[in-house]
Amino acid sequence: MTIAVIAIQGNVEEHIHALKEAMQKQKLDEKVVPVKHKGIIPYCDGIVLPGGESTTLCRLMKHEGIDIEIIDAAKQNKPILATCAGLISLAKSGGKQAQKTKQHLLGIMDIEVDRNTFGRQGDSFEVPIHISFLNTPYNAVFIRAPKIVRVGKNVEVIARFGEDIVGAKQQNIIGLAFHPELTDDLRIHQYYLQLVQENTG
Numbered sequence: 001m002t003i004a005v006i007a008i009q010g011n012v013e014e015h016i017h018a019l020k021e022a023m024q025k026q027k028l029d030e031k032v033v034p035v036k037h038k039g040i041i042p043y044c045d046g047i048v049l050p051g052g053e054s055t056t057l058c059r060l061m062k063h064e065g066i067d068i069e070i071i072d073a074a075k076q077n078k079p080i081l082a083t084c085a086g087l088i089s090l091a092k093s094g095g096k097q098a099q100k101t102k103q104h105l106l107g108i109m110d111i112e113v114d115r116n117t118f119g120r121q122g123d124s125f126e127v128p129i130h131i132s133f134l135n136t137p138y139n140a141v142f143i144r145a146p147k148i149v150r151v152g153k154n155v156e157v158i159a160r161f162g163e164d165i166v167g168a169k170q171q172n173i174i175g176l177a178f179h180p181e182l183t184d185d186l187r188i189h190q191y192y193l194q195l196v197q198e199n200t201g
């Protein structure tokens with residue numbers, strides 16, 4: 001099994017590290033490949049889309065032709081884990097801010113996001129939240145994070161911070177407003193790997 005980590009910008013190394021650690025813990029022998037160009041994703045079993053800056057991320061994915069490959073992978077129900085800017089790039093709608101910048105969103109997840117809801121870089125914070133598939137709280141790191149303001153009927157809310165939706169799941173796609181790759185808690189990456197295993201199994 002091979003997992004593609006989109007390596008255009010953002011916390012690429014951190015996701016690769018977390019995936020490798022999670023694999024070791026689960027005694028899995030999968031490959032993780034950083035992907036910058038088209039032609040690799042069709043041969044992968046799952047995709048991880050890190051955070052960063054979603055306008056740039058979307059523009060470069062389109063330029064590289066990776067956008068179409070991710071859309072195709074989603075159609076084939078391949079598991080996708082998208083965090084922060086990654087989550088934004090998968091959304092159907094990015095509200096006014098995305099319209100203003102004519103952001104090229106992939107439109108894979110039936111959600112609307114509101115970018116930069118929780119303030120600027122300096123307002124970053126870490127807070128324990130409940131995630132539906134975990135038994136105990138998870139320390140979520142928020143950095144210029146979006147929130148999800150609308151979910152379609154096939155989308156399940158999996159995490160909230162107060163009233164705000166900060167995690168959603170649509171079939172095999174998990175979108176998170178926070179950064180699981182920046183903590184030592186591997187449970188989200190482990191859960192994701194389990195989805196990949198079940199899907200290829």
Ligand code: GLN
Pocket residue numbers: 050051052053054055083084085086088115116143144145146
């Ligand atoms: N604020 C960024 C955006 O809108 C996302 C921040 C992040 O990925 N940490 O694209």
